[in-house]
Each structure stands twice: as structure tokens, then as C-alpha cells.
Amino acid sequence: MSDSALRSWLLSDTPDSRRQAAWGRAYRSWLRFRVNPLGMAGLVIVVALLIASLAAPLLAVQSPDVQHLTLRLAPPSAAHWFGTDELGRDLYSRVLYGGRITLGMVLTVVVLVTPIGLVVGALAGYLGGMADRILMRITDIFLSIPQLILALAFVAALKPGVTSAVIAIALTSWPPIARLARADALTIRGTDFVAAIGITGASRMRIVFRHILPLCLPSVIVRITLDMSGIILTAAGLGFLGMGAQPPTPEWGTMIAATRGYILQQWWVPTIPGIAILFASLAFNLLGDGLRDVLDPKQT
Amino acid sequence: MRDLRVAFPTTRGMTEVVHGISLSVGAEKLGIVGESGSGKSVTARSILKLLPPSARISAEELRFDGIDVLRASEREMRAIRGKRAGLILQDPKFALNPVMTAGAQVAEAWRTHRRGTRKEAAAAAVELLAQVQIRDPGRVAGLYPHELSGGMGQRVMIAMMLAPDPELLIADEPTSALDATVQAEILRLIEDLVSRRGMGLILISHDLPLVSHFCDRVLVMYAGRVVEELRANELSDAKHPYTRGLLNCLPSLLHRKQRLSVLARDPAWER
Amino acid sequence: MRRLRALAASVASVPVTLFGLVLITFVIGRVVPIDPVVAIVGDHAPPQVIARVRLELGLDRPLPVQFVIYVNRLLHGDLGRSVMTSHRVTTDIAHYFPATIELATAAILIALAVGIPLGVFAAAKGGSRFDHFVRVISVGGQSVPVFVLGMIFLLVFYVKLGIAPGTGQQDVLFEGMVPRVTGMHIIDAALSGQWDAVQDGLAHLALPALVLGYFSLGYITRMTRAYMLDALHSEHIITARSKGLSAARVLWVHAFGNVAVGLVTVIALAYANLLSGAVLTETVFSWPGLGMYLTVSLLNADMNAVLGATLVVGVVYVGLNLLADVAYRLLDPRVR
Numbered sequence: 062m063s064d065s066a067l068r069s070w071l072l073s074d075t076p077d078s079r080r081q082a083a084w085g086r087a088y089r090s091w092l093r094f095r096v097n098p099l100g101m102a103g104l105v106i107v108v109a110l111l112i113a114s115l116a117a118p119l120l121a122v123q124s125p126d127v128q129h130l131t132l133r134l135a136p137p138s139a140a141h142w143f144g145t146d147e148l149g150r151d152l153y154s155r156v157l158y159g160g161r162i163t164l165g166m167v168l169t170v171v172v173l174v175t176p177i178g179l180v181v182g183a184l185a186g187y188l189g190g191m192a193d194r195i196l197m198r199i200t201d202i203f204l205s206i207p208q209l210i211l212a213l214a215f216v217a218a219l220k221p222g223v224t225s226a227v228i229a230i231a232l233t234s235w236p237p238i239a240r241l242a243r244a245d246a247l248t249i250r251g252t253d254f255v256a257a258i259g260i261t262g263a264s265r266m267r268i269v270f271r272h273i274l275p276l277c278l279p280s281v282i283v284r285i286t287l288d289m290s291g292i293i294l295t296a297a298g299l300g301f302l303g304m305g306a307q308p309p310t311p312e313w314g315t316m317i318a319a320t321r322g323y324i325l326q327q328w329w330v331p332t333i334p335g336i337a338i339l340f341a342s343l344a345f346n347l348l349g350d351g352l353r354d355v356l357d358p359k360q361t
Numbered sequence: 362m363r364d365l366r367v368a369f370p371t372t373r374g375m376t377e378v379v380h381g382i383s384l385s386v387g388a389e390k391l392g393i394v395g396e397s398g399s400g401k402s403v404t405a406r407s408i409l410k411l412l413p414p415s416a417r418i419s420a421e422e423l424r425f426d427g428i429d430v431l432r433a434s435e436r437e438m439r440a441i442r443g444k445r446a447g448l449i450l451q452d453p454k455f456a457l458n459p460v461m462t463a464g465a466q467v468a469e470a471w472r473t474h475r476r477g478t479r480k481e482a483a484a485a486a487v488e489l490l491a492q493v494q495i496r497d498p499g500r501v502a503g504l505y506p507h508e509l510s511g512g513m514g515q516r517v518m519i520a521m522m523l524a525p526d527p528e529l530l531i532a533d534e535p536t537s538a539l540d541a542t543v544q545a546e547i548l549r550l551i552e553d554l555v556s557r558r559g560m561g562l563i564l565i566s567h568d569l570p571l572v573s574h575f576c577d578r579v580l581v582m583y584a585g586r587v588v589e590e591l592r593a594n595e596l597s598d599a600k601h602p603y604t605r606g607l608l609n610c611l612p613s614l615l616h617r618k619q620r621l622s623v624l625a626r627d628p629a630w631e632r
Numbered sequence: 633m634r635r636l637r638a639l640a641a642s643v644a645s646v647p648v649t650l651f652g653l654v655l656i657t658f659v660i661g662r663v664v665p666i667d668p669v670v671a672i673v674g675d676h677a678p679p680q681v682i683a684r685v686r687l688e689l690g691l692d693r694p695l696p697v698q699f700v701i702y703v704n705r706l707l708h709g710d711l712g713r714s715v716m717t718s719h720r721v722t723t724d725i726a727h728y729f730p731a732t733i734e735l736a737t738a739a740i741l742i743a744l745a746v747g748i749p750l751g752v753f754a755a756a757k758g759g760s761r762f763d764h765f766v767r768v769i770s771v772g773g774q775s776v777p778v779f780v781l782g783m784i785f786l787l788v789f790y791v792k793l794g795i796a797p798g799t800g801q802q803d804v805l806f807e808g809m810v811p812r813v814t815g816m817h818i819i820d821a822a823l824s825g826q827w828d829a830v831q832d833g834l835a836h837l838a839l840p841a842l843v844l845g846y847f848s849l850g851y852i853t854r855m856t857r858a859y860m861l862d863a864l865h866s867e868h869i870i871t872a873r874s875k876g877l878s879a880a881r882v883l884w885v886h887a888f889g890n891v892a893v894g895l896v897t898v899i900a901l902a903y904a905n906l907l908s909g910a911v912l913t914e915t916v917f918s919w920p921g922l923g924m925y926l927t928v929s930l931l932n933a934d935m936n937a938v939l940g941a942t943l944v945v946g947v948v949y950v951g952l953n954l955l956a957d958v959a960y961r962l963l964d965p966r967v968r
Contacts (some may be wrong), residue, residue, distance in 0.1 A: 099764075099767065099768070198648055198652070199652070201645070201649050201652075202649050202653060202655075202656065203656075205649050205652075205653055205949050205950045206653065206656075206942060206945060206949060207908035207949065208908060209911060209912075210908055210911060210945050211942070213942075214660050214939065214942045217935065217938050218660040218661070218935075290775055298912050301779050302911070302912070302915065302930065304930060317779065317780065317783075321783060324783050324786065325787065325791050328787050331783060332783070332784065335780030335783070335784070336780075338780060339775060339776050339777065339780065342776075342777070343772065343775035343776075346775045350767075350771065409874055411870055411873055411874055439877070442873065442874050443876030444876050448870070448874035451867075452867070455866060455868060456868055456871045457868055457871065458868045458871070458872065458886050458890065459868070459890065459965070459966050460889050460890050460893070460964070460965055460966070461889070469875065469877070470876075474876060505966070507965070507966055518871070521875065522874075
């Protein structure tokens with residue numbers, strides 16, 4: 062199919078199949094997203110980060126753990142683009158591998174949290190009554206402690222490390238999603254088409270999972286993209302406080318914690334992973350902002 | 362006003378919604394009739410330059426008592442808005458500021474254009490509320506918009522627009538959000554005040570018989586154009602098929618019909 | 633009447649939330665791999681001592697009974713003893729919390745003073761270059777890790793430019809000079825009339841407050857802008873403009889007047905979230921507040937202190953939300 066034929070197939074006002082309608086809608090969203098420079102910048106950085114993390118072994122100039130004690134705290138140079146850290150390890154390679162850990166943590170949290178938040182929220186919103194009240198009370202309780210502090214307490218109880226950090230962040234990340242999904246489900250529940258499906262004899266579970274959940278998705282996707290930025294900051298914060306990934310793991314926050322004493326003389330050593338955190342979290346914020354304008358203009 | 366054109370930006374470039382409208386109003390009652398989306402409200406608001414900044418307005422001529430509205434500065438426009446021309450919007454539920462009391466909103470309009478103390482403004486507000494036939498105006502002045510009924514809210518709206526004593530009143534569907542019984546009262550009130558104060562009135566509505574009943578002259582709009590201009594008492598002589606179509610759709614007790622006609626549209630009207 | 637009932641309902645939900653909070657801290661306290669007995673008596677204590685302390689702490693009882701004991705102690709204001717400082721945790725918290733309040737309040741004031749005007753004008757000039765600029769600033773505030781920003785600020789303003797004092801709450805010069813009244817250093821210094829100490833305190837407060845303030849600035853600006861856009865698109869703004877009011881009056885009295893009450897909730901939430909940011913900021917700036925107490929306790933596995941601080945933060949958070957809710961219901965004429 063030629064480009065123009067594909068375009069007209071996608072932009073058809075009278076799609077012949079559900080598949081064509083769905084692709085057409087996605088394409089139209091993409092056209093609207095494409096004109097947003099900040100959103101596109103976010104998308105480009107996110108994709109670049111993903112590629113860089115996946116290809117870290119190819120891109121890195123040396124293993125992130127190789128030490129050259131004679132070459133400690135070297136400034137950026139041709140051999141070491143970002144310089145070296147307090148044990149003479151190549152910072153560029155460590156930052157690359159650090160991306161794997163940070164993005165890995167973020168993706169794991171998202172995979173764990175999205176289904177929980179969606180299901181809890183959609184059930185509470187659709188069922189209403191007692192179920193709603195109980196589920197939302199539980200949500201409120203988890204929301205009543207700032208995320209980082211609750212995560213700190215959880216990690217302290219488990220034992221510092223990447224796994225505990227992921228569990229702790231996941232435990233504290235689902236409530237906002239549940240809140241959002243519930244608000245959407247409440248609106249959808251009142252619509253005529255849900256009533257119509259109910260009349261055709263669909264079970265309540267079928268209504269929730271086949272009809273309400275998919276419609277909650279756009280706003281939840283936007284929320285999660287924005288939350289990913291918060292998750293990156295919390296993960297890095299845990300690392301910085303010594304409660305996340307443990308040295309010598311090249312996690313960005315942990316790297317800063319290990320080298321923050323050098324800020325006065327070799328300022329680039331702790332600053333470079335800091336910039337990496339900033340970029341990653343900024344990228345997800347910009348991407349989420351752009352997605353919101355396209356998918357869910359009402360949300361703030 | 363000659364050859365007014367208004368366009369809004371959309372994803373497919375600028376879309377013109379008003380295609381060249383010309384009209385003039387003196388101290389008379391002019392009705393503008395048309396269906397939703399025919400450009401009535403946009404036309405009315407462009408007289409006061411109250412369209413969103415993204416709108417592109419152009420016209421051969423757009424004057425208010427000799428002042429070129431298109432070229433007028435914000436400051437000059439402010440001297441026209443309220444002071445010389447008031448605008449009554451459709452639904453008082455949305456058109457009144459929900460966190461200010463009725464009295465404060467009327468007093469604010471008064472005080473903006475006539476210098477006076479707060480006390481004088483508050484007293485004037487109560488007086489104005491009484492003029493729009495609100496019983497117990499002192500109490501109503503202290504109420505918030507959500508505590509008012511629709512008819513009451515619209516009276517507050519009218520009082521607010523009368524406060525600076527304007528020469529022209531633009532009423533944009535002032536009654537379509539109200540109950541049928543209240544509608545007549547509000548219209549009678551507007552008519553009464555307009556003729557007593559010798560103001561001009563532009564009444565915008567989708568209700569053709571109602572407009573022809575209250576106004577001297579009627580403009581019929583369709584898809585951003587004026588398709589016909591009539592004296593109100595000559596309505597039955599309407600020539601344009603759209604106007605006749607509209608009249609035909611009305612139920613009547615005198616001439617019973619089996620079934621109400623449905624308007625047949627002709628794309629040629631849009632040219 | 634309905635207003636009062638809604639108010640009562642939101643007040644009534646608080647105990648449930650607090651109970652949940654206590655349950656969470658209790659569960660965390662019990663799954664902790666560190667043996668609380670060993671933490672108190674040390675690794676080398678004889679077994680009899682360990683057994684006695686275990687009995688004293690009620691750790692041999694079934695969990696529900698332990699929970700009842702825990703709640704009972706909490707109700708008597710007993711959060712246990714800190715292993716690290718060997719003070720009561722409540723005493724420690726009372727000692728460290730005022731410094732955090734001082735820092736967080738300064739930060740929120742900065743965020744409000746800058747964030748609200750930015751948000752209002754960005755909405756008024758929606759889509760303009762200024763709007764995009766504000767958007768970048770606010771997204772930046774939500775993306776920048778506070779501890780990195782703190783370190784960079786220290787590097788630039790303290791080390792390179794030398795215009796700001798270093799870490800801590802005061803210069804060594806004033807150590808022990810200011811009698812403690814409220815616990816908030818600057819206020820205490822002012823109360824005792826030592827204006828040079830006030831000046832020094834403000835100078836020390838500036839950097840951490842700016843860092844923390846930027847953290848909430850993003851959120852406050854973004855919410856203000858969104859609320860204002862909504863308000864500016866409502867019909868009553870057309871009414872206000874058609875009255876011939878000045879642009880400033882339409883913007884600040886009619887549009888902002890409608891969002892101000894909603895912003896109270898946003899501000900309360902932002903203030904509560906500052907407590908999160910404060911943990912990191914205080915660590916970077918060695919600010920002797922609750923956040924630093926929390927991190928030091930964490931590193932020393934001082935669970936009583938950690939859980940006590942967590943609980944207090946949670947209670948403050950719930951309290952702030954309740955306060956915002958009450959304020960919203962009392963101030964907004966639309967909420968009946």
C-alpha cells in the first residue's frame with residue numbers, strides 16, 4: 062500500500078472495520094501529538110533512554126565495575142567522556158548501566174501497579190456502595206503518608222536493595238491510579254450504553270472488564286506516564302538515602318550518595334548522574350503532558 | 362455593521378462561521394433568529410469584541426455610534442461595554458459569578474461606570490433589583506447565584522446590565538434556559554424597560570414567532586448568513602424558503618395538520 | 633444543615649484513616665528483620681536478658697494482642713524509646729519537628745508568591761510564549777531531584793559565589809546563644825531580640841527553602857494555570873467583561889476569585905508533600921529537622937524512631953487534608 066493510500070485508509074471518516082477505526086483513531090491522536098514540540102522532545106528522550114539502556118553493553122567503553130585506582134576522579138576527557146568516579150570507574154559506562162536499573166525499576170513498578178490500580182478503581186466505581194467505601198478507605202490510608210516516607214519505612218522493614226525499593230514504591234503508587242480509575246468508572250457507569258449492555262444480560266464482571274476498564278485506560282495511561290517521573294525521583298531518592306540499590310550497583314541515586322562529598326572539588330562526579338535523573342524524569346513528564354493534551358484534555 | 366466575517370482556528374485551518382453580515386440598529390427592537398450554530402451569538406458578541414482571542418474578526422465597517430470597534434483599544438471598548446451596550450446571556454446559572462452575591466455583582470457594574478462610594482453602589486443595586494420587579498430586593502442582594510431561581514437570576518442579570526444605563530441592550534437567548542411561564546415575564550420585563558428608557562434592543566432567539574411578537578424588525582440567519590430581513594408584522598409574507606420552512610414546522614391550533622412538517626434543507630442557502 | 637452534615641462526614645472518616653495508618657506502621661514494625669530486642673540490649677547480651685526484655689515488650693503474645701498493646705501505648709502518647717538517642721521518640725520529634733515546619737513554611741511561601749502569579753498570567757495568556765516558558769519552569773520543578781538541585785545550589789552559591797552560608801541552621805557563632813522557645817530558630821532569635829542571629833538564620837534558610845520551594849512551585853503553578861483556564865472559559869467571565877470591567881479586575885476578582893477556594897486544597901496538599909521533599913533537602917543541607925532525624929534513624933535501624941516519625945508525618949498529612957476540606961466547605965458558597 063502506498064503512503065497516500067495508507068493515509069486515506071487511516072483518515073477515512075467511514076471505516077469498514079473495527080480495526081480500521083482503532084488504527085484511524087490512533088493515527089489521528091499521533092497527528093495531534095506530533096505538533097507538540099515539548100511532548101515530542103519527551104518522546105525522543107524516552108526512546109533514546111530505552112535504546113541506550115538496552116544497548117548499554119554495546120555503547121559502554123568498559124564494564125561499569127572495572128576500577129582504575131590510579132585514575133580516580135578524572136575530569137571528562139576523550140577516554141572517559143564523563144570522567145571517572147572515586148574508584149576510577151568510567152562514569153559514562155556507569156550512567157549507561159544505571160539507566161538499565163532505573164528504567165527497569167520504573168517498568169517493574171508500572172507493570173505491578175497498573176492492573177491493581179485499574180481493577181480496584183473500576184470495581185469500586187462500578188459496584189459502588191459498601192465495596193466502594195471499603196476500597197476507597199484503604200486507598201485513602203495509603204495516600205495519607207507521603208510516598209517517599211512510606212517507601213522509606215517499607216524499605217527499612219524489608220532490607221535496603223533494589224527489590225525492596227520496587228516493592229515499596231509499588232505499594233505506594235497504586236492508590237492515585239485507583240482514585241482516577243474510580244472517577245472514570247463512576248462517570249461511565251451512568252452512561253446509557255452501559256445500561257444497554259446490562260439489559261442484554263452481560264454479567265457485572267463482563268461489564269467491568271470488557272467495557273469499563275478499557276475506557277478508563279486513556280486517563281490512566283496519562284497518569285502513569287506522569288507518575289513514572291515521580292517513581293524515578295523516588296527510586297533515586299531512596300538510593301541517595303542509602304535505602305535503594307546498594308553500591309557498587311550503578312544506580313544513579315546511589316552513585317550520587319557515594320560521591321556527594323566530592324561536590325566541592327570534582328563537582329561533575331555527583332552532578333552527572335544527577336543530570337541523568339533530571340533528564341529521565343523530565344522526559345516522562347513532558348511525554349505525559351503531551352499525551353494528556355491528546356488523550357485526556359480535561360485532566361489537570 | 363457591514364460585511365462582518367468571523368473565523369475560528371480548527372485543526373483544518375481557519376473556519377469561517379459568519380460569512381459577511383450587515384446590520385444596523387437604532388433605538389428600535391431588532392430580532393435575530395436562527396438555529397443553533399447559525400452564528401447569531403458570535404455576531405452579537407463581536408459588536409462588543411467579546412470573542413476569544415483566537416477568533417479572527419474582519420468587517421468592512423463595524424461601528425458603534427461612530428467608534429470603530431475593530432480598531433478600538435481595550436480601554437475604548439471598556440467605555441462601550443456596560444456603559445453604552447449591555448449583554449444578557451442565556452443561562453444565569455453560568456453567566457453569574459458563583460462566588461459573588463447578586464447585590465455585589467450589580468453594585469460592581471454600577472460602580473465601574475458611575476463614580477460613587479461602596480455604600481451608594483450597594484443602595485443603587487437594591488434599587489435596581491427592585492426595578493426588575495424582584496420582591497424583597499434587600500434580601501436577594503445578599504444571595505449567591507446558586508440560591509436564586511432561573512427567572513430570578515435572569516432578573517439580576519438584567520439589573521446588572523441596566524446599572525450603567527446603556528443605550529443598547531443585546532439579549533442572547535435570554536429566556537431559553539427558563540421555564541415557559543417565566544419566559545413571558547422576563548420578555549415583558551425587557552420590553553417594558555427598553556421602551557421606557559428608549560434603548561435599542563437586539564433580541565437573539567431561535568423562536569421565530571416569539572421574536573416577531575416582541576420586535577420591530579427580524580433578521581433570519583442560516584449558516585452564518587442573513588437569508589432574509591423582514592418587518593415583524595410582515596412575517597407571513599416571508600419569501601425565503603428557509604423562513605417559510607421554519608414557520609411551517611410550527612404547530613397551530615387554527616390550522617390543524619396531521620403531522621408537523623420537517624424542514625427540508627437546500628445547500629444553495631449556504632451560498 | 634447539609635453543609636454541617638458533609639463536614640461531619642469528612643471529620644468522621646479521619647479516625648478510620650488514622651487507624652489504618654497505625655495498622656500499617658504496626659505491620660511494618662513486625663515484619664522488620666531486625667530483632668527489636670537485640671536492637672535494645674545489643675548483640676552480646678546474655679540469653680536470659682533477651683528473654684526478659686522480650687517478655688517486657690510483650691513480644692511473646694499473639695499479634696492481635698500486641699496490636700492492642702501498641703494502640704494503647706499510642707493513645708497514651710508513647711512512641712517508645714529511640715535506640716540511637718535513648719530519648720523518648722516523642723521528645724525527639726518535638727525537638728526536630730519545628731525546624732522542618734520552619735523550612736516547609738518558608739518553602740511554601742516562596743512557591744505561592746511565585747507560583748500563583750505565574751499560573752494566573754500563563755492562563756491569561758494561554759498558548760503564548762510566556763505560557764510555554766511557565767510550562768517549562770513548572771515541569772522542571774516537578775522533574776528535578778531536590779537533592780541534586782540542593783547540591784548544585786550549594787556548589788554555586790556557597791562555594792563558587794560565596795554569597796550564601798553553608799549547611800546547617802545557623803553559624804557556629806550563634807551556637808547555644810538563642811534560647812529555645814518555639815523550636816523554630818528564627819522566631820526564637822527574634823523573640824530574644826538577637827537580630828544578627830535572625831539575619832544569620834534567614835541566610836541559612838534561603839537556599840534550602842528555595843530548593844524545596846521550587847519543588848512545590850511546579851505543582852502549584854500547574855494547578856493554578858489549569859483552574860484559571862477553566863474559570864476564564866466560563867460564561868460569567870463574558871458577563872464580567874461585558875460590564876466593562878478592567879482586564880485586571882476580570883482576571884483577579886472574577887476568575888481568580890473563583891479558583892482561590894479550590895487552591896486551598898492544592899496548597900494543603902503541596903504543603904504536605906513538602907514533608908517528602910524535606911527528607912532529602914534536610915539531608916543535603918544538614919538541616920536539623922524531622923527529615924534528617926528520619927534518615928539518621930533509618931541508617932541506624934532505629935525502628936521506633938522511624939515508625940514514630942512516619943506516623944507523625946501521616947497524622948500531619950491527614951490533619952492538613954482535613955483542614956483543607958473544612959476550609960473549602962466553609963469558604964465556598966457553592967458547597968452546600
